[in-house]
Ligand SMILES: O=C(O)CCC(=O)C(=O)O
C-alpha cells in the first residue's frame with residue numbers, strides 16, 4: 001500500500017511507491033536486462049562468494065572479484081551493460097530532482113538465504129549524489145546505522161514497491177540486508193527479491 005514519505009535515520013522511504021502493475025512492468029524490463037547481462041554470483045576481493053547475484057544496467061556496472069570492488073563499462077562476459085529502464089530513470093528524476101542521471105543501476109537478486117552484510121556505498125566519485133533503491137518481490141529486513149561503523153543500527157522491513165533514498169548525511173550510512181522472507185511476495189513466480197540501486201559514479 002502506498003504510504004506517506006517517511007524519514008528514518010536521514011534516509012527517505014516511500015512505502016509502496018510502485019503499485020503492482022508498475023512492479024510487474026519493471027520486472028519485465030529487468031528480464032530484458034538479465035537477458036543481455038546475465039546475473040553473476042560475485043566474489044569479494046577476499047575470495048568469498050556473495051550470496052546475492054548481481055547484474056547492472058547503465059554506462060557502468062559495479063563488479064567485484066579478486067581484483068577488487070569497482071565500476072566497469074563491461075559485463076564480465078565482455079559486453080556493454082544494457083540501458084537503465086526508462087521507468088527507473090523517471091523515478092530517479094522525480095524523487096531526486098536532479099538533472100544528472102545515474103551512471104549505474106545495480107541489480108541485486110536475493111534468493112532464499114541471501115543477505116548483504118553491513119557496508120557503506122563508497123566506490124562512487126561524488127557522495128553529494130544520493131543512491132536511490134527500489135525493492136521488488138520478497139520482503140527484506142534492512143539495517144541502517146550511522147556514518148561510523150560503531151554507531152547503533154536499527155532495522156525495518158522493505159516491501160515490494162518501496163523506494164528508499166540515501167542522500168545527504170545518510171549517503172554514507174552503514175547499511176545491509178539481514179535476511180529476506182522467502183516467498184512473502186507473489187511478484188516473482190519462484191520467490192526471491194530484486195533490489196535496484198541507482199548511482200552517479202562520475
Ligand atoms: O538490497 C538492498 O536493499 C540494499 C543493496 C545495497 O545496499 C547495495 O547494493 O549496495
Ligand SMILES: [Mn+2]
Nearest residue numbers: 119120121175
Ligand atoms: Mn549498499
